[in-house]
Structures are given as C-alpha cells and as structure tokens.
Amino acid sequence: MxxxxxxxxxxxxxxxxxxxxxxxxxxxxxxxxxxxxxxxxxxxxxxxxxxxxxxxxxxxxxxxxxxxxxxxxxxxxxxxxxxxxxxxxxxxxxxxxxxxxxxxxxxxxxxxxxxxxxxxxxxxxxxxxxxxxxxxxxxxxxxxxxxxxxxxxxxxxxxxxxxxxxxxxxxxxxxxxxxxxxxxxxxxxxxxxxxxxxxxxxxxxxxxxxNDILFQRDSDFVMKIREFYQIPKKVEKILIYVPTFREDRKFNFPLSNSDLKRLNNLLNEKNYLFLIKAHLYEREINFSGYKNIRLVKKDSDVQELLLISDILITDYSSVIFDYLLKIKPILLFVYDYIFQRLYA
The missing domain is CATH 3.40.50.11820 (CDP-glycerol glycerophosphotransferase, N-terminal domain)
Structure with missing residues (x-):
C-alpha cells in the first residue's frame, strides 16, 4: 500500500x-x-x-x-x-x-x-x-x-x-x-x-x-529453548538481567570495563552465563568482548529467558512479579534510584 x-x-x-x-x-x-x-x-x-x-x-x-x-x-x-x-x-x-x-x-x-x-x-x-x-x-x-x-x-x-x-x-x-x-x-x-x-x-x-510458560516442567521443552538461545550444555546456572524501559531509550550499564572483566572471570570460574535482555525500544550496546556475558536480541521472548534462568536481576520492571512464580532468587540493581524517585 x-x-x-x-x-x-x-x-x-x-x-x-x-x-x-x-x-x-x-x-x-x-x-x-x-x-x-x-x-x-x-x-x-x-x-x-x-x-x-x-x-x-x-x-x-x-x-x-x-x-x-x-x-x-x-x-x-x-x-x-x-x-x-x-x-x-x-x-x-x-x-x-x-x-x-x-x-x-x-x-x-x-x-x-x-x-x-x-x-x-x-x-x-x-x-x-x-x-x-x-x-x-x-x-x-x-x-x-x-x-x-x-x-x-x-x-x-x-x-x-x-x-x-x-x-x-x-x-x-x-x-x-x-x-x-x-x-x-x-x-x-x-x-x-x-x-x-x-x-x-x-x-x-x-x-x-x-506466564503459563513459567509453569512448564517438560525437560525436553526447556532444553530446546536453551538450544535455541545457544546456551552451552556445560553452563550450570543462568543469570538474566532485565532492566525496565527508560524514557531516554538508552541502555545504561553503569559498570566499568574492569568491573565487567572481573564479573566475566568470576562467571567463567563458576560456569555461569550472564544474559542481558535490553528493552525492545532501547538502543543496544556491545558486550562481544566478554565470553560469559551475552546480550540477547531485543525481540527475544523474555518469558522463555525467565524459564531457563536461575537468578533474575532487574530494577523497577514488573518482570519481578512474573519471576516470583518460579520461586527463585531476584536481585534488584537500582543504580538510578534517586533519579527515578525525583524525575520518573
């Protein structure tokens, strides 16, 4: 048309x-x-x-x-x-x-x-x-x-x-x-x-x-999702970071390169994988230099990622309530809490 x-x-x-x-x-x-x-x-x-x-x-x-x-x-x-x-x-x-x-x-x-x-x-x-x-x-x-x-x-x-x-x-x-x-x-x-x-x-x-998918207990189904996201079999635990949408549409990750290197080394020692799911409407940043830190595609299904993950890291996102259904650990990374209280 x-x-x-x-x-x-x-x-x-x-x-x-x-x-x-x-x-x-x-x-x-x-x-x-x-x-x-x-x-x-x-x-x-x-x-x-x-x-x-x-x-x-x-x-x-x-x-x-x-x-x-x-x-x-x-x-x-x-x-x-x-x-x-x-x-x-x-x-x-x-x-x-x-x-x-x-x-x-x-x-x-x-x-x-x-x-x-x-x-x-x-x-x-x-x-x-x-x-x-x-x-x-x-x-x-x-x-x-x-x-x-x-x-x-x-x-x-x-x-x-x-x-x-x-x-x-x-x-x-x-x-x-x-x-x-x-x-x-x-x-x-x-x-x-x-x-x-x-x-x-x-x-x-x-x-x-x-949220129905979060109650999925079929191991073959879960394994297919891991394979779809190319999760190595040796990975013992998956941490998923899902920040909320911010009005400036920027994906801010307030860690220095040295911080990221230390985090990547620790993840490597533990056989853990750190997945980052940016909001669909945010601009992406590059994490290609870190083997155990991966930025998944923005249009990926976050529910599938929640299903295969072991720990959720987020901030003000209502994904908290979704993940509570899994009864697994949730960490709140609220680095801009003051700004959100004052201006959001």
Missing part, C-alpha cells in the same frame, strides 16, 4: 526519527489516512474472527503471543496475527498459523470485521483504523505498575491536540473496551484506571497468558 511505503521511507531516515515531524507523520498523518481509508471497507462483523498484534507490530512476544497460540490450539475461531515484519509474517505462515503484513488492504479488511482485537501497547500494534462499533478491543498490557506509567509527553500532547481536531480517537479510553490486568488490590486498580482514563468496570482482573 502506498501509505505503508511512504511511512517506511520516512522511517528509514534516522536523523528525523525522534523529531516532531517524524512523530506527526507516524502518529497523526498516518492515522488520518488509514482511518478515513478504512471506512471504504465493510464493517460487517465476523463473529468468529480474532486479530492480535504486539509491541507496535515489531515482535511476536508478550501476552498476545501466548493468547494467539492458545486460541489456535483450543478454539474454533479464525485467529490472525498482524505484524510490520514480513519475515515474521512468512515464518508464522510457514508454521501453519495465519499472519498478515500490517500495511496491506487485507489487514484493513480483517480489522474492520474482527469481533475481537487484542493488543499489548495500543493501536500501533495493528493499525489505527475506524473499528466497527461491534468490535471489542482488549488491551492486554504488559506489566504491573511499579513505577509511573509513562506516556511520552510530546506524543500525548500531539495526540490530544490533533486527535481532537481530526476526531481520530487515539487515546486509550477512546478505543479500548477492556484492559487486562493481574492487579488484585484496590490501589493498583485505581492507578491503572487513572492512567488509562477508564472506569473500573473495564478492568478485567485475570492472569497474564504469557
């Missing part, structure tokens, strides 16, 4: 990627085009059609991934995954699933007639179309609020300003019907409802689908 090609072209210019111009094209202009264009397609609902997406269409991870697999195995619904990655689309289709490339006419057609749409982050997981009034949009979200739920201020202001002017309905409370959460306390519920500006009745208190 022409607007998809325009977007990809603009996205390729790194120098403008974090400018207001890029944000306006990405969030507002593209939404105007797609939303109005989608109205040319029928919105007659297919009661058996479910569409899912995740992480801005960039990865096959999170709650919607595991819900997607569960529904394919245990339901008679037609289940479709939407992604901006043609590689992922082709991979899922080869595996017997149904997947569509985001920027296609067929994707708009299925979104217009879907009975249910499941997201992890918002409309950017699929497309900002004009959903049918009978479509039920469920935001599965991706964590429990330890720190403030931040929405980029510039992006939020832009959505409010231009969204109202063009009646785009891009704010969460304007298009989601339900929010999935694991929070059971009144305070956490209030935090979530305030953050998303939704009434309590729209909050669904259930478990996260992504």
């Amino acid at each position: 022409i607007f998809g090609r325009i977007f990809i072209l603009v996205k390729g210019y790194i120098s403008i990627k974090h400018t207001k111009f890029y944000m306006f094209i990405n969030v507002i202009l593209l939404s105007i085009i797609i939303k109005h264009f989608s109205r040319f397609f029928s919105n007659k609902i297919d009661e058996k059609l479910i569409v899912l997406g995740a992480y801005g269409g960039q990865a096959f991870i999170g709650n919607t991934k595991y819900l997607f697999k569960f529904l394919n195995d245990h339901s008679k619904y037609k289940i479709i995954w939407v992604t901006k990655s043609k590689y992922l689309r082709d991979k899922l289709n080869r595996e017997g699933y149904s997947a569509l490339y985001t920027y296609s006419l067929k994707t708009i057609k299925v979104l217009r007639k879907a009975k249910f749409v499941f997201l992890t982050h918002g409309f950017e997981d699929v497309l900002p179309i004009d959903f049918s009034p009978k479509t039920i949009v469920i935001l599965t979200w991706h964590g429990t609020p330890i720190k403030k739920i931040n929405v980029d201020d510039r992006r939020l202001l832009m959505i409010k300003k231009w969204g109202i002017r063009f009646r785009l309905k891009l704010q969460f409370h304007q298009y989601i019907d339900y929010l999935l959460s694991i929070t059971g306390g009144d305070y956490e519920r209030k935090v979530l409802c305030n953050a998303f500006r939704i009434p309590l009745k729209k909050l669904i208190i259930l478990g996260y689908p992504r």
Whole structure:
C-alpha cells in the first residue's frame, strides 16, 4: 500500500526519527489516512474472527503471543496475527498459523470485521483504523505498575491536540473496551484506571497468558529453548538481567570495563552465563568482548529467558512479579534510584 511505503521511507531516515515531524507523520498523518481509508471497507462483523498484534507490530512476544497460540490450539475461531515484519509474517505462515503484513488492504479488511482485537501497547500494534462499533478491543498490557506509567509527553500532547481536531480517537479510553490486568488490590486498580482514563468496570482482573510458560516442567521443552538461545550444555546456572524501559531509550550499564572483566572471570570460574535482555525500544550496546556475558536480541521472548534462568536481576520492571512464580532468587540493581524517585 502506498501509505505503508511512504511511512517506511520516512522511517528509514534516522536523523528525523525522534523529531516532531517524524512523530506527526507516524502518529497523526498516518492515522488520518488509514482511518478515513478504512471506512471504504465493510464493517460487517465476523463473529468468529480474532486479530492480535504486539509491541507496535515489531515482535511476536508478550501476552498476545501466548493468547494467539492458545486460541489456535483450543478454539474454533479464525485467529490472525498482524505484524510490520514480513519475515515474521512468512515464518508464522510457514508454521501453519495465519499472519498478515500490517500495511496491506487485507489487514484493513480483517480489522474492520474482527469481533475481537487484542493488543499489548495500543493501536500501533495493528493499525489505527475506524473499528466497527461491534468490535471489542482488549488491551492486554504488559506489566504491573511499579513505577509511573509513562506516556511520552510530546506524543500525548500531539495526540490530544490533533486527535481532537481530526476526531481520530487515539487515546486509550477512546478505543479500548477492556484492559487486562493481574492487579488484585484496590490501589493498583485505581492507578491503572487513572492512567488509562477508564472506569473500573473495564478492568478485567485475570492472569497474564504469557506466564503459563513459567509453569512448564517438560525437560525436553526447556532444553530446546536453551538450544535455541545457544546456551552451552556445560553452563550450570543462568543469570538474566532485565532492566525496565527508560524514557531516554538508552541502555545504561553503569559498570566499568574492569568491573565487567572481573564479573566475566568470576562467571567463567563458576560456569555461569550472564544474559542481558535490553528493552525492545532501547538502543543496544556491545558486550562481544566478554565470553560469559551475552546480550540477547531485543525481540527475544523474555518469558522463555525467565524459564531457563536461575537468578533474575532487574530494577523497577514488573518482570519481578512474573519471576516470583518460579520461586527463585531476584536481585534488584537500582543504580538510578534517586533519579527515578525525583524525575520518573
């Protein structure tokens, strides 16, 4: 589709990627085009059609991934995954699933007639179309609020300003019907409802689908995951470092080279492996000089990494609550605690 090609072209210019111009094209202009264009397609609902997406269409991870697999195995619904990655689309289709490339006419057609749409982050997981009034949009979200739920201020202001002017309905409370959460306390519920500006009745208190894998006890299954991440058999224990997302999108690792060398030597002596899982939206750094310290791909499934690990190191990430289900050690590495308290 022409607007998809325009977007990809603009996205390729790194120098403008974090400018207001890029944000306006990405969030507002593209939404105007797609939303109005989608109205040319029928919105007659297919009661058996479910569409899912995740992480801005960039990865096959999170709650919607595991819900997607569960529904394919245990339901008679037609289940479709939407992604901006043609590689992922082709991979899922080869595996017997149904997947569509985001920027296609067929994707708009299925979104217009879907009975249910499941997201992890918002409309950017699929497309900002004009959903049918009978479509039920469920935001599965991706964590429990330890720190403030931040929405980029510039992006939020832009959505409010231009969204109202063009009646785009891009704010969460304007298009989601339900929010999935694991929070059971009144305070956490209030935090979530305030953050998303939704009434309590729209909050669904259930478990996260992504956590089912943490109860996996099949040794062959666990071994396949270790092999997929190329974990040597001689490795006795795996430590996984999973920091939270930070607004500057920088993966800060406040250890000197000498610290890292000492850590690497200790890990080598113990036959331990230290895996680092940066946030999907953060810029990567290089750890290639250390044999026992490895940076895994940003789009790796953190739930799989949690399953095969023996110790979790994190900070303010709600991955803490996921890992508690394993009843294994958790270390908190909060090197910027003061900054987070003052400014986050």
